[in-house]
Amino acid sequence: MALTVSQVTLYVDDQQRAVDFWTGKLDFTVTTDMPYGDDRWIEVEPPGGGTRLVLIxxxxxxxxxxxxxxxxxxxxxxxxxxxxxxxxARGVEFVQQPQHQPWGWSAVFKDDEGHQFHLGQR
Incomplete structure (x- = not known):
């Protein structure tokens, strides 16, 4: 069996601010933007494709x-x-600069909503 992760949901306070961050600073592409109740269903995808973030x-x-x-x-x-x-240089804030750990390289950045994410090296 071959499973992949297609989406990860990220709960945000301001959907447009989140879209602006992911598309403007990380070069993600909006793949879906449609009404969802009183708000929007928004999916963004990294350059080259892959797991989409759902900005709810x-x-x-x-x-x-x-x-x-x-x-x-x-x-x-x-x-x-x-x-x-x-x-x-694009305005992304890192709360932990790249550090070499026993398991490899690691850094932590923050989006404009205040969420923090890990960045590793392949």
Whole structure:
């Protein structure tokens, strides 16, 4: 059996701000943007395809993610140091600069909603 991950849902406070971050700073492409109740169903995809992020508007009564902790979504790059430099130049904030760990390279960046994500090296 060969399974893949097609989507990961990311709950956001401001859908347009999230779209602007992922498309403007990380070069993701909007693949779906349609009405979804009072809000929108938005999917963004990384350059070259792959697992899509679904940017869903969080309801006011939903619990907030644990602040200050990275989501367990790992993005990968061929050259983590060069990628971090490019992303910083685009305005992406890193809360942990690239560090070599026993298991490999790791960094943590933050989106404009305050979510944190891991960046590793292939």
């Amino acid at each position: 508007k969080a309801a006011p009564d939903w619990p907030a993610p644990v602040k200050g902790m990275p989501h367990y979504v790992l993005f990968e790059a061929d050259d983590i140091v060069r990628t971090c430099e490019e992303l910083v």
